[in-house]
Amino acid sequence: MADEGNRRRNHGLRMLLAGAGEGLLVIGADAVVRLMNETAEEMFGVKRAEAVGSEVEVLGSREIAGSVRKGLEAGKGGRARSVRTEVGSRHLTCMVRPFEGVPVEGDEGDEAEDGVAITIRDDTELVECRERAEAVLASTGDGLIVLDADGTVGYANPAAVSMLGAKVKRAVGRQVPFATLLGEEGEDPTEAARCGERTVREIVVEKPEHRVIEVRTNPVKGRHDEYLGCAISLHDVTAEREIAQMKNEFVSTVSHELRTPLTSIKGYVDLILDGEAGEINEIQQEFLSIVQENSDRLVALINDMLDISRIESGRIRLKREPLQLVDVALGAVETFRTLAEGAGIELVVKLPEDLPKAAGDRDRIGQVMMNLISNAIKYSPGGGTVTVRVRKDRDRIITSVTDTGIGISKKDQKKLFSKFYRVDSSLTREIGGTGLGLSICKSIVELQGGRIWARSEEGEGSTFSFALPIAPAELIRTPYLQGPLEGGGTVLVVDRSPEVADLVEKYLRKRGYEVIKAYSGAEAMRQAREHRPDVITLDVILDDVDGFDLLGRLKDDESTADIPVVVLSIVCDEGKSCRLGAAEYLEKPIQSDRLVQVVNSLVGKVSSPLALIVDDDRAIVDVLAKTLRGKGFAVQCAYDGAEAMQAVKAQKPDVMLLDLKMPVKDGYQVIQEVKSAEETRGIPIVVMTAHRIDRERIDILAQASEQIHKPFDAAAIAERVEEVLTKRAEGAA
Numbered sequence: 156m157a158d159e160g161n162r163r164r165n166h167g168l169r170m171l172l173a174g175a176g177e178g179l180l181v182i183g184a185d186a187v188v189r190l191m192n193e194t195a196e197e198m199f200g201v202k203r204a205e206a207v208g209s210e211v212e213v214l215g216s217r218e219i220a221g222s223v224r225k226g227l228e229a230g231k232g233g234r235a236r237s238v239r240t241e242v243g244s245r246h247l248t249c250m251v252r253p254f255e256g257v258p259v260e261g262d263e264g265d266e267a268e269d270g271v272a273i274t275i276r277d278d279t280e281l282v283e284c285r286e287r288a289e290a291v292l293a294s295t296g297d298g299l300i301v302l303d304a305d306g307t308v309g310y311a312n313p314a315a316v317s318m319l320g321a322k323v324k325r326a327v328g329r330q331v332p333f334a335t336l337l338g339e340e341g342e343d344p345t346e347a348a349r350c351g352e353r354t355v356r357e358i359v360v361e362k363p364e365h366r367v368i369e370v371r372t373n374p375v376k377g378r379h380d381e382y383l384g385c386a387i388s389l390h391d392v393t394a395e396r397e398i399a400q401m402k403n404e405f406v407s408t409v410s411h412e413l414r415t416p417l418t419s420i421k422g423y424v425d426l427i428l429d430g431e432a433g434e435i436n437e438i439q440q441e442f443l444s445i446v447q448e449n450s451d452r453l454v455a456l457i458n459d460m461l462d463i464s465r466i467e468s469g470r471i472r473l474k475r476e477p478l479q480l481v482d483v484a485l486g487a488v489e490t491f492r493t494l495a496e497g498a499g500i501e502l503v504v505k506l507p508e509d510l511p512k513a514a515g516d517r518d519r520i521g522q523v524m525m526n527l528i529s530n531a532i533k534y535s536p537g538g539g540t541v542t543v544r545v546r547k548d549r550d551r552i553i554t555s556v557t558d559t560g561i562g563i564s565k566k567d568q569k570k571l572f573s574k575f576y577r578v579d580s581s582l583t584r585e586i587g588g589t590g591l592g593l594s595i596c597k598s599i600v601e602l603q604g605g606r607i608w609a610r611s612e613e614g615e616g617s618t619f620s621f622a623l624p625i626a627p628a629e630l631i632r633t634p635y636l637q638g639p640l641e642g643g644g645t646v647l648v649v650d651r652s653p654e655v656a657d658l659v660e661k662y663l664r665k666r667g668y669e670v671i672k673a674y675s676g677a678e679a680m681r682q683a684r685e686h687r688p689d690v691i692t693l694d695v696i697l698d699d700v701d702g703f704d705l706l707g708r709l710k711d712d713e714s715t716a717d718i719p720v721v722v723l724s725i726v727c728d729e730g731k732s733c734r735l736g737a738a739e740y741l742e743k744p745i746q747s748d749r750l751v752q753v754v755n756s757l758v759g760k761v762s763s764p765l766a767l768i769v770d771d772d773r774a775i776v777d778v779l780a781k782t783l784r785g786k787g788f789a790v791q792c793a794y795d796g797a798e799a800m801q802a803v804k805a806q807k808p809d810v811m812l813l814d815l816k817m818p819v820k821d822g823y824q825v826i827q828e829v830k831s832a833e834e835t836r837g838i839p840i841v842v843m844t845a846h847r848i849d850r851e852r853i854d855i856l857a858q859a860s861e862q863i864h865k866p867f868d869a870a871a872i873a874e875r876v877e878e879v880l881t882k883r884a885e886g887a888a
């Protein structure tokens with residue numbers, strides 16, 4: 156019976172072994188195969204009859220034999236270990252598990268034997284699949300690194316290793332911080348990946364060789380949206396960046412070369428048209444106007460090209476100043492008045508009062524507005540209306556330009572702001588353009604923290620809008636000095652081009668300045684030491700030295716350090732100029748009035764009483780400035796209380812004309828500040844007001860010398876100012 160039972164059990168066991176999907180082997184303590192099932196027989200391609208009773212080497216796998224012998228040696232303490240082996244074309248994964256003291260059934264005395272049990276899985280398909288995937292990944296030129304959920308580097312393809320070096324290969328299987336892996340400081344993008352975000356950044360590596368690499372990090376999600384890790388792809392963009400840089404340099408060099416002669420052409424034509432070369436007849440006037448117009452167009456085109464190359468190479472530098480966008484809009488609209496009239500287009504402005512200032516670069520934002528207005532007129536061939544609006548929207552100021560022109564299809568709207576994009580139609584072809592304007596506008600607005608967009612209906616018209624952030628209180632400018640200033644200052648003009656130097660000389664002599672010229676760095680340094688001019692204008696492109704070095708030397712030399720330097724340049728490098736100690740920066744081609752304004756403000760010797768006019772209403776400031784200048788005053792204009800205080804600090808005015816209701820800092824605050832400081836207490840203040848007086852602050856108002864109520868007559872104000880000054884002079888006497 157016992158035999159029958161044993162036989163059945165053995166039979167059941169045999170069936171279990173034969174039917175098992177995994178290969179099973181038992182090796183005895185003498186390393187001899189004791190048992191092998193059919194699956195193992197097939198896996199190893201060795202007959203059971205041959206294998207059982209032979210030593211483990213019979214299986215034909217060095218890895219298994221080694222592991223078995225090691226397991227047997229370890230005896231009691233032996234752990235189960237996983238072994239991979241290749242037998243024939245099969246990839247086998249074996250679990251080698253030592254056991255001890257299993258009684259050998261049927262043997263006399265229940266003798267126990269130690270040994271090793273092995274289970275074997277055939278991973279051939281899996282391995283082949285993985286190898287195929289890896290071959291694909293290895294064949295791409297892009298690098299790929301896979302990180303597991305816990306940050307362990309799971310995989311890196313050969314391209315990744317060649318881009319980042321052998322450290323990547325060594326990192327596989329280990330937890331290595333992202334920054335170490337890429338040799339790059341900064342935020343770890345795997346955190347973003349964990350939150351499901353994709354990120355793109357560009358890094359520059361110098362080892363194993365110089366490369367610019369675009370790194371994209373993508374989260375890898377499981378079936379239930381769980382985070383499995385992230386895939387980092389590396390794209391080598393070195394060549395693209397080099398070509399882009401070469402192109403930018405080329406454009407920038409060519410543009411500069413074009414600008415230099417244009418500066419002379421434009422400058423001298425302007426002078427002739429201004430009557431500087433004697434009277435010209437009507438025909439000469441007409442012809443020269445055409446030259447002027449076309450040189451202006453050429454300057455505009457070159458500027459566009461330079462702008463693009465500056466933007467793309469990151470060399471554009473934007474000022475951040477408080478801007479009354481209403482004024483910028485009015486200026487831009489004025490520029491197009493005549494053009495719009497000629498095209499039968501009505502130009503409408505809808506500008507509210509009391510808008511806070513936005514932060515931005517006046518010239519660049521003006522450029523954006525002019526571009527939008529110019530397009531609105533250009534693409535409204537049948538006349539119509541162009542409306543310019545400025546309004547406040549929460550913490551931003553939105554400017555929009557609406558036309559009733561040809562409109563833009565939905566499809567084209569998406570691409571409008573890309574470089575060189577023009578809507579392709581017979582009409583736009585006829586109108587002509589470069590397709591650069593809007594792309595420049597977008598970059599300018601976005602670089603200043605703003606946003607630009609378009610809404611349009613084909614055939615109905617378009618609205619282009621941009622939003623800029625409201626200016627924070629700390630952005631304050633010092634107003635320019637205007638009016639009769641003590642002439643006779645000396646300006647050293649440094650420019651390698653004699654024509655340009657002559658032009659600057661003409662502008663300055665006309666305003667009463669003495670001019671000395673230098674055409675090289677060495678000459679400039681000598682002249683500066685010898686003559687100690689009041690101001691130096693410096694073009695940074697010189698033949699013998701780098702202009703910025705010269706600027707540095709002028710600032711280092713005790714005898715010249717105090718002389719203010721105005722950098723005149725085509726190299727848009729305001730930031731560098733200011734860092735090196737330049738007092739001002741002006742771009743070429745030079746605008747003569749701007750240059751004179753700057754030099755005036757720097758030399759700053761007012762020969763007549765100085766009146767500071769403070770009002771946020773530009774029209775009032777303008778008319779007062781004009782009237783007072785007419786009376787022989789020097790004037791300085793400020794458009795809010797903060798600017799006013801800045802002006803007072805820079806140069807003490809003899810009298811102040813002050814509005815009460817102003818943004819940033821109001822008139823009451825200005826009075827308080829001026830009257831509370833010892834050195835400014837004596838400045839007489841004439842308050843101009845149209846509003847009801849703030850009863851609670853009436854005592855502050857009492858400190859002012861005079862009050863005038865709006866509306867007033869500018870001439871009457873000028874008289875009052877004179878009275879105030881005479882009174883003060885008498886008081887002092």
Ligand code: ADP
Nearest residue numbers: 530531534562577578588589590591592593617
């Ligand atoms: P350009 O006017 O020199 O072609 P822009 O970049 O300023 O370049 O404009 C790109 C394109 O957008 C234009 O070619 C034109 O097709 C379209 N566009 C721009 N503004 C308007 C507008 N106000 N109405 C209709 N189409 C416009």
